[in-house]
Amino acid sequence: MKLYTYYRSQASFRVRIALNLKGVAREEVYLHLGRGDQFAPDYRALNPQMVVPTLIDGETKLFQSLAILEYLEEKYPQPPLLPADIAARAWVRGLALINIADSHPLVVPRIRHYLTDELGLGADQLGGWIGHWLDAGLAAIEALLAEHRESGRFCHGDTPTIADIGLVTQVTPARTFGIDLAPYPRIMRIYDSCMALPAFADAHPAKQPDAE
């Protein structure tokens, strides 16, 4: 498989984790989002959203990180990243979507650029925006973990799922932007469980060949 990726991209991070967990080898193509590589005509023809990641599997072009995780789960069922029970699967997907579909889209580079370049926000206002939305997601995830009886070493049970991938990509930008994580002990316990696994640790932005 060929992965178009950027080390700091949390969406790329999710796919790297899943590929590692599934033991699927990949070739990587590095785009530098800060330099605008995603807007090059060749990449735009591949990914009309001009975002990373894009994953190529033979003739199949895959986009949107959660769609890619589901594809990998369907193509490589072992080890499973979703539980078997349909109610548990919905909980795992729902938890992941708090990160993927609510918090993360609000703090990606294109949004930060619009806020500063188009709307003229200062550094304090931008920091306030990022902190507000990351905190909102973290608080919701922490509350859902507190009421979920099946939360153990990981979000659901004792093996990592898509929920843990979403949890990790909520915590990583929170750390980057200096959010206080002390109010979220369940999240941080699970984050540490994840990061103890090579599949997660090796996928971390700081460990990528294109990291600066």
Added chain:
Amino acid sequence: MKLYTYYRSQASFRVRIALNLKGVAREEVYLHLGRGDQFAPDYRALNPQMVVPTLIDGETKLFQSLAILEYLEEKYPQPPLLPADIAARAWVRGLALINIADSHPLVVPRIRHYLTDELGLGADQLGGWIGHWLDAGLAAIEALLAEHRESGRFCHGDTPTIADIGLVTQVTPARTFGIDLAPYPRIMRIYDSCMALPAFADAHPAKQPDAE
């Protein structure tokens, strides 16, 4: 099933469409997001994100619209809202996620309130923000439809899928906010195909009992 919903919520709209397509009956509980019903302690205990929808199925509490759609697909496989082929499933999910995980999270009420109340944006700046991000999603969806050989009456083939649900909830706010949809003929052709089906038409915000 019991659905906590708000007529204008595009995420609630998605779940109403899926329940209608699957023929699953529901009782509805109406929250008025403009009046802040989602912040009431009872609802917060149910949905710590303080957003709609929440769907209750017996003992199971479901949140996040895409997680709910996948649950309904797994519990009620007929009629299918995902194709059988795993590459096609990934394409359908990816298309839906452009709406669910990129465009829509940027224009929901909580974001609009933050932009105006916390950051002091004027009406023109707010309109510019909404238009910019809805257009970005529409352009990407239109480009992906143009290259997708299996696009027919609907996004993928001749029966509605989760991709069509996402397409509809991209177009509806675009209409509400007065976006020019002429550049998106493929999207509008499919939107019209969807809205010709009672399952979609009956789920439209304007048709809900709590519509104002």
